[in-house]
Amino acid sequence: MSQRELKEAFVSNLNGTSLAEISLGSVLAPLCLISRGLLLIVYHLNKGVLPLSGNLHLLMDFAVLILPLVLSCTILSDVLLLVIMSLAAINASLVFYVYYNKKQNARTPFCDVMKNFLQVKLKAHPIPFVTSFRVLVNVKTAISILAVDFSVFPRRYAKTETYGTGVMDFGVGAYIFANSLVCPEARGKDARTSNFGYVFKQASSVWPLFLLGMARLISVKATGYHEHVSEYGVHWNFFFTLAIVRVVASVFLAIFPVNKSWILAVIIGGLYQFTLETTELKSFIIQESDRTVGFLHANKEGVFSVIGYIAIYMAGVQVGLYVMQIRTVVRDWIGVTCNLLLASFILFATLYVCQTFVEPVSRRMANLSFCVWTIAQSLFFLSCMSIADLTVAFSKKVSNCALVPSSWNPEISANSQNLANDRKVKKETGGLCLIQAVNRNQLLFFMLANVVTGVTNVLVNTVSSSDLVSVCVLILYMFVNCCIIYILHRREISVKFW
Secondary structure (H helix, E strand, C coil), X not given: CCHHHHHHHHCCCCCEECHHHHHHHHHHHHHHHHHHHHHHHHHHHCCCCCCCCHHHHHHHHHHHHHHHHHHHCCCXXXXXXXXXXXXXXXXXXXXXXXXXXXXXXXXXXXXXXXXXXXXXXXXXXCCHHHHHHHHHHHHHHHHHHHHCCCCCCCHHHCCCCCCCECHHHHHXXXXXXXXXXXXXXXXXXXXXXXXHHHHHHHHHCCHHHHHHHHHHHHHHHHHCCCCCHHHHCCCCCHHHHHHHHHHHHHHHHHHCCHHHHHHHHHHHHHHHHHHHHHCCHHHHHHCCCCCCCCHHHHCHHHHHHHHHHHHHHHHHHHHHXXXXXXXXXXXXXXXXXXXXXXXXXXXXXXHHHHHHHCCCXXXXXXXXXXXXXXXXXXXXXXXXXXXXXXXXXXXXXXXCCCCCCXXXXXXXXXXXXXXXXXXXXXXXXXXCCHHHHHHHCHHHHHHHHHHHHHHHHHHCCCCCCCHHHHHHHHHHHHHHHHHHHHHXXXXXXXXXXX
16 A cells, blocks of 8 residues: 555544534633633733743743644543643632732622622723634644644544544534634625625635635645545545635625524525435435546535535624624623523534434535534634633733733723833733734635645655654644744734735
8 A cells, every 4th residue: 555545544434533522622722821811910920021022922822822732632632631620720720829919909809809800891802712713723723634644643533534523523614613703794894885796806805715725736636645535525625615605605695684694504504404315415425436427526525515614604604793793891791601602502402403313413515413513612612712711801800910912901900000011011912922923814824734734744754653753743833833924923914815
């Protein structure tokens, strides 16, 4: 068996993991976000000088935000629960430390502190936990697309063949959901002079995705790079899916009211599943056939799964509309978090019904169960990010420290001695933040990760690498990606081609 065939077999015919393990994994990134905020606050309370230097801030963000995600899907994957419980305990201890070392109102009862916190006004634009959600989905995707080629990456985390729930299966749907959260329609932007003009504008904005899709297709065919054909097809790839979903969604949203996009999501997902059940379409997609007959036979998974991703995108637009509403106080955002959690639990219950009476989750078809699962899991992850942000906001408030970037900025007491300086430093720390660096150039980060993944696979025999070598390569790979994107951010360079 050739090296290419060995790598293709290595990522094929897999069945995924449990819903519980994937949900558990979604808790790690928010805990890392809390740890990063609390470490900065504790450093500040102990008379540390902020901001840190650019290089030191990058190393800290990488060590606290990126490194745990790499280790959790490699050498620590079998003790993930222990890792999360330990990190949660450390964070709880740090929160208590910050609270009992607060600078002002030291004798105020805890109940009064919480009552006052609920009325605190929060200032930030864009919404921090939405930004962190999108960035960390991108980061986890970047880690997975290379890690999956190493044996240290658990096979249960990889994309499933036909049915099942893998971590990477969720990553694909979550990437679509993350994009829809901040699309122009969800943010109430792009006032339309005409529906035709609006659709043309949106269609013309996705040409970089088509270009990237073609570049990937040509490079893969020219180099003989290994392919998992049943993932998208012979010629199709995820860049084409992103582009088609965006164009088709813009057409729907130009015709139907944006605030009813959840209805479109239900209709599209329901009709697609009905078609799968009542026609030969399901058999056509999942059964092996001659892929040389024509374009549709060659790329059936990629073409038809677009329908499910459009349903996910529509649901994401509805969530984005809700989350992006103007709110000013902590109490309002706690309500948002509770509603996101409630919606997630309702969808998980719906998923149980779908899997019991319809069919299991299938990323390959992007069926109704897959859509429901992706939205439910995304809402759970999003609500966890909101809880993390509110935890950091509480710590910032009681410590009078407003120097944690990419988080809520609560109103700090006006008699703070360093208030004027904090405002200046707060702006400086934003320019040193890795989250903001990735957020500035998200598409470039994703493209860069794909390129470096390809180069790494050419240079390294990934399947035969030891666990130690694999982890070191993955850490170096992510550090290179982060350094490049960080340098662009420090120089305030936003790479856009449209």
